Amino acid sequence: MNIPWKQIIWHQFGATIDTLDEVVRACPDNLWHAQLWDNPSGRPEYSQVWYRVYHTLFWLDLYLFGAEEGFQPPAPFTLIEMEEDDLPDRAYTKDELLAYLQHGRRRCKATIDALTDDTAQRIHRFPWGEVTFVELLLYNMRHVQDHASQMSLLLGQKGVPVRDWVITAKDAAA
Numbered sequence: 267m268n269i270p271w272k273q274i275i276w277h278q279f280g281a282t283i284d285t286l287d288e289v290v291r292a293c294p295d296n297l298w299h300a301q302l303w304d305n306p307s308g309r310p311e312y313s314q315v316w317y318r319v320y321h322t323l324f325w326l327d328l329y330l331f332g333a334e335e336g337f338q339p340p341a342p343f344t345l346i347e348m349e350e351d352d353l354p355d356r357a358y359t360k361d362e363l364l365a366y367l368q369h370g371r372r373r374c375k376a377t378i379d380a381l382t383d384d385t386a387q388r389i390h391r392f393p394w395g396e397v398t399f400v401e402l403l404l405y406n407m408r409h410v411q412d413h414a415s416q417m418s419l420l421l422g423q424k425g426v427p428v429r430d431w432v433i434t435a436k437d438a439a440a
Contacts, residue, residue, distance in 0.1 A: 275400075276378045279407045280435020283326075283371045286414040290319055290364060292421055292428045298360060300424075302416050309353070315417060316357045321347060322413040323363060326370045329406040330377050332390050332399060340369055378403070 293315055301313040311317050324339060324347040331337045334348060342362065346354050358366075386400040397405065418428050 272378050272381055275381075275403060276375060277434040277438045279374055279378065279403065279410075280371070280438060281432040282407050282411045282414065283367065283374060284436050285418070285429075285432045286319070286322060286410055287364070287367055287371075288432065289414055289417040289421060289428055290360060290367065292426055293360070293417065294426060295360075297420070297424060297426070299357065300420065302420050309351075311353050311357070314357070315420070316360075316363070317353070318413050318417065319363045320354065320358050320366075322410055323366045323370050326406060326410055327366070327373060329402055329409075330370070330373045332388075332402070334392065340366065 298316050299314050301310055302315065302318055303313050320343075324343065327339055328334065328337050328348075337345075339345070342358075343366065344354065346352050381400070386398065388399050389396050390399055390402050421428050
């Protein structure tokens with residue numbers, strides 16, 4: 267049996283990124299700083315829409331890179347997300363984060379296209395544990411989907427229409 271794993275992984279991971287793209291685009295300006303949940307930490311920014319989008323995209327990018335060491339996000343983003351209890355100097359705009367999302371989507375597609383048996387099985391270590399790269403891809407996909415779902419729920423509760431489900435990556439039909 268010849269299973270096209272890279273194509274299958276891209277169709278689903280791409281759909282996850284497309285879900286995030288749709289909720290970000292659907293988010294009205296008046297909700298960009300809204301909290302997704304009550305945050306008792308005293309730092310409400312951590313639960314605001316703009317920050318959750320940034321957080322999601324930062325870790326999407328870093329996990330596709332495969333290691334904390336040597337990772338550098340594109341400008342204007344910094345490594346501040348890796349610092350415990352620290353925030354960026356300012357809230358990022360929707361346009362900045364949509365550009366970062368497209369960067370992440372391109373990196374994800376290229377990473378999956380370049381996947382080999384050796385790179386899929388390579389072990390990657392993080393403070394939370396170690397996993398093979400293919401498992402890191404699935405972990406990463408779940409992380410993006412989790413935050414996209416949180417934002418979709420908030421938008422739905424605020425009466426903003428968003429699509430319920432993205433079946434496959436928007437370029438999968440080709």
